[in-house]
Amino acid sequence: MVDVIGAGFGRTGTASLKKALELIGFAPCHHMVEVIKDPGTAAGWTAALGGDLSALQSVLARYRAVVDFPGALVWRELLELYPQAKVVLTVRDPKKWYDSAAATILRQDTRGEMTEHFAKNPAMADFPAFRDAMSARGLRRDLTEDEAIAFFNQHNETVRATVESGRLLVYEVAQGWGPLCEFLGAEVPEMEFPRVNESASFQKNVQRLVETGVADFE
16 A cells, blocks of 8 residues: 655656665555566556556555656656545755756666667567656647646646645655655654765666666665
């Protein structure tokens, strides 16, 4: 049963949030990397992005939390499926978000590397359709900077306007453990808040995936 819905876009600290949620008891937490680790779920996510709620329940059946893409693109459906869940909207300065996204998830050469990896791995045959389904929800690499920032801002504004205040935490990962743990009723860990998959390490993580099939963060 999903207890935490991460409505924030990728490149707003979602990899760090995944690690943090798992450390305070909301494990496992779904993130895009989970689809890459288990490519058999791509078809289910494609159906979910197309509006199939039963498919969405199926792909998240074993998870306590969901963050990043593709979950952030179906946040309304997640609200409907899991009415008891709390929502964490990770945010950052829109221009900084765009610069990070343009250098990582929106890079055309990243797409080329991933497409090459998909072609070499028969288990990833469903990924082109999955990628197209995310594009249909607005996550397109051909957006201009202004269009991408407008898409980002509109998404965040809509989440804020839709989710009731007691159920929503608008959160910057730079705030660390305090607001997150208070919101979720969890103890603050003694360890530092995790900082992973920043722009400097993203391309290295992608390259490791392409070369070894290992999908994880540093």
